[in-house]
Amino acid sequence: MSMNRTQVSQWFAMYEAMLNRLAIRDGPTHIWNFDETVGIPTYNITALEKGETSTALIGLNALGMAPPPMIIHRGKNIGKGWSNGAPYGTLVQVSDKGYINKD
Secondary structure (H helix, E strand, C coil): CCCCHHHHHHHHHHHHHHHHHCCCCCCHHHCEEEEEEECCCCCCCCCCCCCCCEEEEEEEECCCCCCCCEEEEECCCCCCCCCCCCCCCCEEEEECCCCCCCC
16 A cells, blocks of 8 residues: 555644644653564464464554563463563463454
């Protein structure tokens, strides 16, 4: 998808309006970006069955502060040792498909 100058300008105008509405324009600790990686072998925490999907959720605020990552494995219960080798404080969770959901 390519974006043109008008679309980019509109996005930044909406973003600026939201920052002003929430009164966080000058509060970089309140401006966060989170991204998820799905099915990309970026960090091996545990050996899963071939083809299993896990999701990693990583966040960063405008000051460069990051909370511990969250890893979501496919399943009903968290397996023993699923956080072995993960960075300190990593939150390990499960979902039916290994993706982020509303829960």
